[in-house]
Amino acid sequence: MVAALFKRKKLTPPKRVCLCLKEARAKANISLEEISRKTKIDKKHLQALEECRFRDLPEAAVYQRNFVKKYIEALGLDPAPFLSQYDSEEKVNKKKKHPHCAIKENFLSQLPMFGKYFVMILVVAILAIYLIFQVRNIIEPPLLEVYSPQDGYVTSESVLPVRGKTDKGVEIYINGKMIGVNEQGNFEEKIDLNLGVNTFIISAKKKHGKVTEITRYVVYKDTDN
Structure with a gap:
């Protein structure tokens, strides 16, 4: 009988503040759009707040706390108990969060910015x-x-081939x-060739006017005379 009197009861953990916010809004019969208009907070942030997706909100706790405060005030309720519950949950989350994990998470969240x-x-x-x-090309x-x-080349041939190389797109004269x-x-x-000394001025000219010149002197001797 004593055992029956002291039967253990399963304690139900309190609802998270985010779920309490959603229930309070439902009781007040106010839409998210109306809350967004009153608080000037983006609807997607309000929705993330109701769904406990704090990772989709600005990281600083002061911003998240301010969101909770404005949300409750827009419903015409006292924000104190909700803020107290939020602060309690925030302390628990900080204890659970490992510092190395925080660094890793922050690094991963910044990867897209590094990519940009x-x-x-x-x-x-x-x-x-x-x-x-x-x-440089100009x-x-x-x-x-x-x-x-x-x-100074000396030849007995009356025709002389002139050969060379230049850059692509350059004119040769x-x-x-x-x-x-x-x-x-x-x-x-x-x-x-003409008999005697022949002068050849070979010019390479770019479209922009830059010129490179090389001069060659060739002597043509007629061996028949």
Whole structure:
């Protein structure tokens, strides 16, 4: 009989403050839209508050506490007991929360921001490299290599091939006359020689006006005379 008198009763834990808020709003028959209008709090934050999704609210406890206060005041109720319950729950949550887990969670939550910064830095770096390349391409004179003839070359042939290489898109002139250049920048032109010293001024010209010049002197000797 004594055992029956002292029969243990299963204690029901108190409802969380977020659930109490939702019940209070239901009793007051007020919509979330109305609460949002009165409190100036976004509806999605109010919904997260009612569903105990505190992770979807601003992290600082002072903001969450203020949300609870404004919510209850919009219902015309005394916020004190609700805030007291919130403070109690917050203390329990802080004790449960491991510091290493907090650091890890905060780091993971910041990953999207790191990604944005990384993409921005990458785009800026690519643009900077592109601009440097373009400026360098404008201010630097074009490449010009003359493979043949060598300066001071002596020949008994009346026709001399002039061969060389330049940058892609560069125009080549020999003594002011433009000659053909292939897609790889290679050029070759056969020139008729005059007896004695022949002067060849080979010019490579960019669209923006930068010019590279090489001069070659070739001596043509007629062996028949």
